[in-house]
Amino acid sequence: MLRAIQAFEAVARHENYSGAATELSVTPAAIGQQIRALEAWLGAPLFRRLASGANRLALTEAAAGALPELKLGFDHLDVGLRRLRQSQRLLVTVAVSQGFVARWLLPRLDRFAATWPAVEVRLDVSDRLADIEHGEADLGIRCGSGQWPGLAAKRLMNEEMFPVCSPSLLQGISAPKDAAALARMPLIHDMTMPHSGVFPSWREWLQKQGVPLSRGVEGLQINSSAAVVQAALNGQGVALARRAFVSDELRAGRLERLLPAVQWPIRWSYYVVQTESAMPRQPVRAFVDWLAGEAVADLHAPTG
Numbered sequence: 001m002l003r004a005i006q007a008f009e010a011v012a013r014h015e016n017y018s019g020a021a022t023e024l025s026v027t028p029a030a031i032g033q034q035i036r037a038l039e040a041w042l043g044a045p046l047f048r049r050l051a052s053g054a055n056r057l058a059l060t061e062a063a064a065g066a067l068p069e070l071k072l073g074f075d076h077l078d079v080g081l082r083r084l085r086q087s088q089r090l091l092v093t094v095a096v097s098q099g100f101v102a103r104w105l106l107p108r109l110d111r112f113a114a115t116w117p118a119v120e121v122r123l124d125v126s127d128r129l130a131d132i133e134h135g136e137a138d139l140g141i142r143c144g145s146g147q148w149p150g151l152a153a154k155r156l157m158n159e160e161m162f163p164v165c166s167p168s169l170l171q172g173i174s175a176p177k178d179a180a181a182l183a184r185m186p187l188i189h190d191m192t193m194p195h196s197g198v199f200p201s202w203r204e205w206l207q208k209q210g211v212p213l214s215r216g217v218e219g220l221q222i223n224s225s226a227a228v229v230q231a232a233l234n235g236q237g238v239a240l241a242r243r244a245f246v247s248d249e250l251r252a253g254r255l256e257r258l259l260p261a262v263q264w265p266i267r268w269s270y271y272v273v274q275t276e277s278a279m280p281r282q283p284v285r286a287f288v289d290w291l292a293g294e295a296v297a298d299l300h301a302p303t304g
Helices: 002-014 017-024 028-042 061-087 098-115 179-183 202-208 225-233 243-252 282-300
Strands: 047-049 057-059 091-096 120-125 139-144 152-165 187-190 220-222 238-242 265-274
Touching (some): 002 028, 017 028, 057 061, 091 098, 098 139, 139 152, 139 282, 152 243, 179 202, 187 225, 220 225, 265 282
Parallel strands (some): 091 120, 091 139, 187 238
Antiparallel strands (some): 047 057, 139 265, 152 238, 152 265
16 A cells, blocks of 8 residues: 555656656556555545646545645655664764865864774765754754754854964065954955854954954955865965864964964854764764764864
């Protein structure tokens, strides 16, 4: 009966047997047989057959009313099967933003692999928020206030922002002594930042330091946080960067922090988020514990 219900749901979406048959990798005749069997079991028709048109099937009123519940049931079944499949494997799926994975997670991931060689890590890299509650990933790394409905959040580390540049940009000149001098240098703008009082733009940062601005702040504009850091590494200007994204580069001397006395802490923090059901799995617990250890080590390592 489950196959018949699956066939009904597919036909309802495609409004014909052919599209449903292609999706389910069977013949249209097999789809028709499943629909007739379901209608016979129910004792009522599911579709009205239209005389013409590419999509010649229309749901009956009763079938249309039942369809949302059937779709919801298939969604729950898919989530349950996905979690059951993952529970049998040493697999951890991690949802993470492009900037964080490129600038913080990937350079450290070999250390997890060395400690847990049997655990496979799968990265779901996107700047959208993955639907962890419904099984898109085992856990996620998010920057925010720590409140996400349906998810447990564990704080990893705080964040701050400050200006950085390549030492090559300072060759032959003195490092800026104040914000006014820094404003005269080529600036790199991160256009992905949600400039809503959480992450400052260059204009907000300079104004808070008392630099008078009669016009817009010019400079290179990039819609990728990772590319902003790369542009700074290339010596193309000064970036207003997140600490987590440049801590390794500062320690290695590839970037230099400018005006270190100027502080701009971010009220958001980085969190590991997961569902209660994912917590008992050993690979997930191992990855979360490893992340926490890496965050502590990063916090206590000097960055200049």
